[in-house]
Amino acid sequence: MKPRTALSTLTTAVVSAVAGFAALCAATAAQAPAPSTKTFQFVLQNGLQVVVVPDHRAPVITQMVVYKVGAVDDPPGISGLAHFFEHMMFRGTRNNPGGAFSQNIARAGGDDNAFTTHDYTVFHEQIAKDKFRLVARLEADRMAGLDLSENAVMAERDVVTEERRMRIDNDPQALVLEQAEAALYLTHPYARPVIGWPEEIRRIGRQEAENFYRRHYAPNNAVLIVAGDVTPDEVRQVAEAEYGPVQPRELAARIDYAQPRRMGENRFVVTRKDAKVPLFLRLYRVQSYADAPAGAAESLELLARLMGGDATSALYRKLVVERRIATDASVSYDGYARDSGQFSISVTPRPGVPLDTIERAVDEVISNIQRRPPSKEDFARAKTQLVAGAQFRRDSQFEMASAYARALAVGLTGFDVQQWPARVQALKPAQVQAAAAEALNRNEAVTAYLLPKP
CATH class of the missing domain: 3.30.830.10 (Metalloenzyme, LuxS/M16 peptidase-like)
Incomplete structure (x- = not known):
């Protein structure tokens, strides 16, 4: 598995070549025409929102599928479930078992990855324009038919547990940041780390995974963004053909959490x-x-x-x-x-x-x-x-x-x-x-x- 972003990290100051940054940006913009900022939006019958950002400078596209689910949606006592699902989405389906998703994209000359935040999860691919239908088909497939077998869930839970140990538990600065955010947000879910508390990650099982997937991973809870050498009509045609057949689901209601008053530092x-x-x-x-x-x-x-x-x-x-x-x-x-x-x-x-x-x-x-x-x-x-x-x-x-x-x-x-x-x-x-x-x-x-x- 590729490394997946799960936590915000301490920002480090960039101390070299910064003084000329604005001039560099201006020069870059002058050398190559910027893409049009005009975008196009439409919604499929199954509720999938689609945004098209045309950029015809090169025959490539970027596809992003944004699910409106993140760490705030983790059930009480099972923090890290949204981030766990970012991993599970690469575990395969009946049509594309195991690591076939990333393998197919790599063979086509593309790249893929994903990241999770407190509020949303993003899956993205960059690939040649003529492979757009391929990445759309692959994303639609795992939106509808993810492998949630006991073996797949347990194996990925071990992967996430090890990721937490390496990236957080063995990094004092990451641990301090995690503790500080927990204190900052009090009872709001932002206080929970995106990757999850270690004891609660170990509670993730097949049933918890199945329930989460069925209530959050659906076309009516997602936004498809396609930027690149495409027209709105081309995107609509591919989206309707590949994503259109995916059935909407009854979604879990997102809770509107109170933000408790802080009375002191x-x-x-x-x-x-x-x-x-x-x-x-x-x-x-x-x-x-x-x-x-x-x-x-x-x-x-x-x-x-x-x-x-x-x-x-x-x-x-x-x-x-x-x-x-x-x-x-x-x-x-x-x-x-x-x-x-x-x-x-x-x-x-x-x-x-x-x-x-x-x-x-x-x-x-x-x-x-x-x-x-x-x-x-x-x-x-x-x-x-x-x-x-x-x-x-x-x-x-x-x-x-x-x-x-x-x-x-x-x-x-x-x-x-x-x-x-x-x-x-x-x-x-x-x-x-x-x-x-x-x-x-x-x-x-x-x-x-x-x-x-x-």
């Missing part, structure tokens, strides 16, 4: 022998694109770029370059969620620098941004980088399809995807300052220290 310290270096981590529970008013999520995106997006950002410049108390400092905003988003700060100190010194320096940078808007120069640079990055992604067929996938999966629209650069361009420095003042609230935060055990 959570703090904890983890000391481990296997920790190589100390780490300062702070997470804030913030608004997402799905629940924020116009401009608020974009402001958080720009704030993250200003604070820790690259070597010129405020946090990196202050802690790494000027004061030389850290070797790395990064900030990220994860806003594509149905409920709350997450604003993350991580810093690796230089040897001998205490983490409380790092924390005071981080708080000083935050306070400065909250008290006064960013300079015109910093604001313009960060905005240019964000917008140029969006332009650069338009030149990637896969990234364009991904943009529509994550937006549609959390309740946004294609129009939101297309308007995002303009919304960022319209932001004012005062909006970002206000976002910092409102969102970076210690009542909505978890602070964690990771220390190597002597």
Whole structure:
């Protein structure tokens, strides 16, 4: 099995070649015409939503099937079931047993993979245009007839258990992040790791797998996105022929979870022998694109770029370059969620620098941004980088399809995807300052220290 993405990971700052990123993106866009942002949408009779993103620069296509099911839909006491099913979908069907799915795609010169988030699961293939019908047939087949035999389920449960051991249990930073997210979201399902708690993964059996598959994996719970050298008519013809016969199912109702009020900051310290270096981590529970008013999520995106997006950002410049108390400092905003988003700060100190010194320096940078808007120069640079990055992604067929996938999966629209650069361009420095003042609230935060055990 290929490695599958199951957990968000700590973002590391990119410290080389960043200064020229905006210029590089602009140059790339100038050298090759960007694909049209015009998209086409329709719905099959079985409820499958279809989005077509034409891009005729090369005879290739990207197909994504987005299921509106993720870790929030795991039954109580069986966390990790959605991620487990990401694996199971590669276990084969009666028509394509074992690893035939990926083998057929590889023989046709294509590539396939998948990933799971708290809110959705995505399966994707990139392949030559003339093989579109092949990948559509393969995806439709496993949407309807997955192998859920006892042997298949038990074997894949062992694979997921081992993946968790290697990627999480043996990685102190991943464990600290997992604990911090559990504290941040309280009783909301976002507190559960996407990969699942180890004790609960072991509870997955054939009956649990069968019930989950029948209630979530169906055309009326999915979005098909096809980007590439296709026309809407071509996609409709293939979709109706391959996906059309798949029968809709009665779906499990998605629960609208309350987001409990936080009354104060959570703090904890983890000391481990296997920790190589100390780490300062702070997470804030913030608004997402799905629940924020116009401009608020974009402001958080720009704030993250200003604070820790690259070597010129405020946090990196202050802690790494000027004061030389850290070797790395990064900030990220994860806003594509149905409920709350997450604003993350991580810093690796230089040897001998205490983490409380790092924390005071981080708080000083935050306070400065909250008290006064960013300079015109910093604001313009960060905005240019964000917008140029969006332009650069338009030149990637896969990234364009991904943009529509994550937006549609959390309740946004294609129009939101297309308007995002303009919304960022319209932001004012005062909006970002206000976002910092409102969102970076210690009542909505978890602070964690990771220390190597002597």
